[in-house]
Amino acid sequence: MTLAPSLKLPTITAIRAYSMGGAAATIHGQGGGDYHDQGKDHWIDDHIATPMSKYEEYKQSRQSFGINVLGTLVVEVEASDGTTGFAVSTAGNPGCFIVEHHLSRFVEGKRVDQIKLIHDQMLNSTLFYSGGGGVVINTISCVDLALWDLYGKVLHLPVYKLLGGAVRDTIHFYATGARPDLAQKMGFIGGKMPTHWGPADDDEGIAKDIAMLADMRERVGDDFWLMFDCWMSQTVNYATKLAHAAAPYKLKWIEECFPPNQIESYRQLKKNMPAGMLMTTGEHTGTIEGFKELSDAGVDILQPDVGWCGGVTSLCEIAAIAKSRGQLVVPHGSSVYSHHAVITFTNTPFSEFLMTSPHADSLRPQFDPILVGEPVPEGGIMTAEQLDKPGFGVELNRDCPLERPFRH
Ligand SMILES: C[C@H](O)[C@H](O)[C@@H](O)[C@@H](O)C(=O)O
Numbered sequence: 001m002t003l004a005p006s007l008k009l010p011t012i013t014a015i016r017a018y019s020m021g022g023a024a025a026t027i028h029g030q031g032g033g034d035y036h037d038q039g040k041d042h043w044i045d046d047h048i049a050t051p052m053s054k055y056e057e058y059k060q061s062r063q064s065f066g067i068n069v070l071g072t073l074v075v076e077v078e079a080s081d082g083t084t085g086f087a088v089s090t091a092g093n094p095g096c097f098i099v100e101h102h103l104s105r106f107v108e109g110k111r112v113d114q115i116k117l118i119h120d121q122m123l124n125s126t127l128f129y130s131g132g133g134g135v136v137i138n139t140i141s142c143v144d145l146a147l148w149d150l151y152g153k154v155l156h157l158p159v160y161k162l163l164g165g166a167v168r169d170t171i172h173f174y175a176t177g178a179r180p181d182l183a184q185k186m187g188f189i190g191g192k193m194p195t196h197w198g199p200a201d202d203d204e205g206i207a208k209d210i211a212m213l214a215d216m217r218e219r220v221g222d223d224f225w226l227m228f229d230c231w232m233s234q235t236v237n238y239a240t241k242l243a244h245a246a247a248p249y250k251l252k253w254i255e256e257c258f259p260p261n262q263i264e265s266y267r268q269l270k271k272n273m274p275a276g277m278l279m280t281t282g283e284h285t286g287t288i289e290g291f292k293e294l295s296d297a298g299v300d301i302l303q304p305d306v307g308w309c310g311g312v313t314s315l316c317e318i319a320a321i322a323k324s325r326g327q328l329v330v331p332h333g334s335s336v337y338s339h340h341a342v343i344t345f346t347n348t349p350f351s352e353f354l355m356t357s358p359h360a361d362s363l364r365p366q367f368d369p370i371l372v373g374e375p376v377p378e379g380g381i382m383t384a385e386q387l388d389k390p391g392f393g394v395e396l397n398r399d400c401p402l403e404r405p406f407r408h
């Protein structure tokens with residue numbers, strides 16, 4: 001049976017890569033796809049514990065050691081019928097180079113529906129230098145997201161309908177930020193706080209983060225979820241002690257205690273930690289093989305970032321790994337790019353909203369200002385209806401200081 005003429009799909013005629021912020025830019029602190037690239041006096045850069053915290057000079061600010069060095073990558077793809085799609089992620093100028101001088105050959109000339117073929121060619125052709133994660137996978141993810149956006153805009157359908165449709169009418173959110181008490185008032189189901197101390201501070205550090213947890217528990221009462229985000233900063237011994245000290249304050253989960261490849265540390269912490277407390281991680285893991293290893297280690301909630309794990313195409317595969325073991329997949333905050341996926345997953349009962357307002361006291365869209373029409377949860381909830389626009393339902397803010405450093 002041949003396709004009806006109306007279903008003769010266009011081909012991709014061009015792919016372009018832009019950057020904003022990052023070390024190579026003249027304008028910084030704009031936010032955008034690299035949401036750590038914020039201005040001064042922002043909770044997201046205030047003495048948060050990291051693997052660099054053992055160095056006094058890098059303890060106060062993550063920007064001081066370069067968390068925002070890459071900047072935003074914007075990938076734009078254009079079809080032969082004139083439709084364009086785009087997406088953003090964290091990869092900046094390095095990502096622009098990879099798109100323009102390497103990945104473009106797998107994209108231009110293909111039909112807009114050949115997303116999985118392009119995805120496989122991008123993953124396999126970069127294996128010799130990707131190391132299975134980091135800026136290369138972030139870049140591949142951004143191309144994959146742009147392709148799904150284009151496909152939806154060509155068919156005039158939201159991405160979640162291309163993925164098989166919603167399994168629930170709403171998405172409930174927890175909030176990540178310095179003020180879970182304010183998040184509670186905004187209607188969120190929980191608040192995830194960054195830890196501020198680590199192994200270099202030993203028991204004194206544990207006492208300080210537990211004091212923060214105890215104060216917040218006092219403010220929010222017993223039923224509101226409270227979680228720690230440890231951003232790869234700990235050792236098994238420190239994480240074990242912190243988890244047990246946090247149990248009396250009903251810490252719901254302890255997140256990303258170790259670097260992504262320390263699978264054995266996650267396996268050991270799972271054995272050591274208090275029964276009932278959840279162990280979560282995944283935002284810095286870039287391959288489905290890596291997520292299978294974390295799943296094997298007993299991680300309760302896998303937390304891929306759809307802009308850093310291979311895009312929607314990989315996120316769906318990761319969700320299946322978790323589902324096969326009765327585990328949850330709750331993507332790291334990535335705005336519309338994860339909303340459209342999670343509303344189609346039966347093992348994603350809630351999702352993350354990352355507060356990018358400087359004092360975590362107002363609802364600023366996560367990738368502000370680069371996405372026009374980026375929705376935020378209302379009362380801690382987002383409806384499928386809010387997603388009912390073609391593609392991911394957002395447009396590129398061309399007033400942002402975008403640069404195109406390379407051309408193929
Ligand atoms: C708040 C955390 O330190 C990170 O900045 C955040 O991006 C990530 O870990 C998260 O889970 O939201």
Ligand SMILES: [Mg+2]
Nearest residue numbers: 229255256283
């Ligand atoms: Mg995290």
